[in-house]
Amino acid sequence: MNCNEVKDLIFESFGVQENNETLQKHLSSCEDCRKLYEALAAQAQDFGTDKNFELNQSEQANLLEKINADIDRQEIDKAVNITPAWKSYVPMAAAILLVLGVGFISQLIFKFGSGTDTATNQNDRVAYVGLTDEDITEIKSIELDEFVDQYSSQYDIDDEINMLDDLSEEEYQYLNENLDIGEIL
Amino acid sequence: MRTDSQNRIDDLIKEAQAGDRRAYSELVKIHMNKIQALTYKMTGDSDTATDLTQETFVAAWTNLKTFKFEAKFESWLYRIAYNKTLNSLKREKNMVSDYDFDQHISTSNPETDLYQKELKTKVLSFMQGLPTEQRGVFELRFYKEYSFAEIADTTGKALGTVKTLYREAVKKLYDTAEKQRWRT
Ligand SMILES: [Zn+2]
Numbered sequence: 001m002n003c004n005e006v007k008d009l010i011f012e013s014f015g016v017q018e019n020n021e022t023l024q025k026h027l028s029s030c031e032d033c034r035k036l037y038e039a040l041a042a043q044a045q046d047f048g049t050d051k052n053f054e055l056n057q058s059e060q061a062n063l064l065e066k067i068n069a070d071i072d073r074q075e076i077d078k079a080v081n082i083t084p085a086w087k088s089y090v091p092m093a094a095a096i097l098l099v100l101g102v103g104f105i106s107q108l109i110f111k112f113g114s115g116t117d118t119a120t121n122q123n124d125r126v127a128y129v130g131l132t133d134e135d136i137t138e139i140k141s142i143e144l145d146e147f148v149d150q151y152s153s154q155y156d157i158d159d160e161i162n163m164l165d166d167l168s169e170e171e172y173q174y175l176n177e178n179l180d181i182g183e184i185l
Numbered sequence: 186m187r188t189d190s191q192n193r194i195d196d197l198i199k200e201a202q203a204g205d206r207r208a209y210s211e212l213v214k215i216h217m218n219k220i221q222a223l224t225y226k227m228t229g230d231s232d233t234a235t236d237l238t239q240e241t242f243v244a245a246w247t248n249l250k251t252f253k254f255e256a257k258f259e260s261w262l263y264r265i266a267y268n269k270t271l272n273s274l275k276r277e278k279n280m281v282s283d284y285d286f287d288q289h290i291s292t293s294n295p296e297t298d299l300y301q302k303e304l305k306t307k308v309l310s311f312m313q314g315l316p317t318e319q320r321g322v323f324e325l326r327f328y329k330e331y332s333f334a335e336i337a338d339t340t341g342k343a344l345g346t347v348k349t350l351y352r353e354a355v356k357k358l359y360d361t362a363e364k365q366r367w368r369t
Contacts, residue, residue: 015327053222
């Protein structure tokens with residue numbers, strides 16, 4: 001090996017154990033290359049290891065929690081999306097609200113309702129889509145996906161399923177027959 | 186030769202692939218710091234790095250079934266993290282960057298703190314000075330102690346390219362160190 005080849009090898013093996021015999025032989029007889037080798041070995045010390053860039057205990061716990069929360073949300077979305085029949089009502093309601101506005105959903109709710117005339121008075125009806133007036137105002141300004149995300153994150157899986165159970169067969173039928181979601185979107 | 190810890194990781198992966206969230210949390214705990222160290226050194230910013238680490242593990246969960254035990258799980262995670270980081274750096278290319286490597290170092294030993302701070306500043310400023318792809322190769326070779334073949338595999342680059350990128354990064358490191366030596 002000539003000096004250039006040796007130098008390339010020294011650069012390539014920076015920070016890595018290199019037991020190349022030819023290299024060692026060359027280093028013992030060539031001062032120039034040995035200087036480079038030693039200078040770089042000293043530098044490697046100063047560059048530390050991954051240990052210097054680790055998270056502390058509480059940061060780790062925090063991050064794990066965030067990851068789990070994200071996965072929870074993702075699993076809920078998946079559960080909502082793969083359930084074919086009436087459970088797909090949730091994103092649909094969100095879509096209807098976004099596209100047609102609060103007035104329409106109020107009417108819709110009134111049709112299902114048991115007497116009183118506005119959505120806001122129909123607390124139980126409002127509850128099954130999980131919306132307050134503030135929510136309604138807020139979602140008008142955000143994207144559908146974001147809304148569904150945000151919405152899903154407010155509930156545990158169990159809560160959400162209970163909530164969806166509140167929707168009667170009749171209500172689902174109505175939505176299904178009267179709305180072509182594809183067309184609306 | 187397979188070690189016990191590798192076997193344990195394989196078991197956890199299989200459990201997680203079958204939907205076991207607790208097994209997945211174990212996998213996250215085992216690999217979290219290595220991923221964080223990668224994203225941190227690649228971006229130079231600990232908060233951005235944590236976000237990327239989070240995204241990496243969420244994406245890994247989503248795609249876990251596609252992991253076929255052909256590569257090391259660790260490398261598979263590195264590849265996800267590496268690609269996410271490159272994309273993030275591309276997106277933020279136009280942002281003004283000031284390298285503010287401030288650290289919330291919480292050990293009680295001031296000497297360790299100072300040493301730790303100096304080391305981080307040195308490494309991060311060096312790595313931020315490298316083009317992003319060279320930075321990735323440097324990370325995988327120096328800190329993850331990967332062979333050039335493994336790096337080529339992880340980054341999707343040719344073996345020769347990977348070697349050249351590393352050599353150039355180390356040359357730069359050497360030149361910087363020499364300059365500093367003359368200055369002091
Ligand atoms: Zn020589």
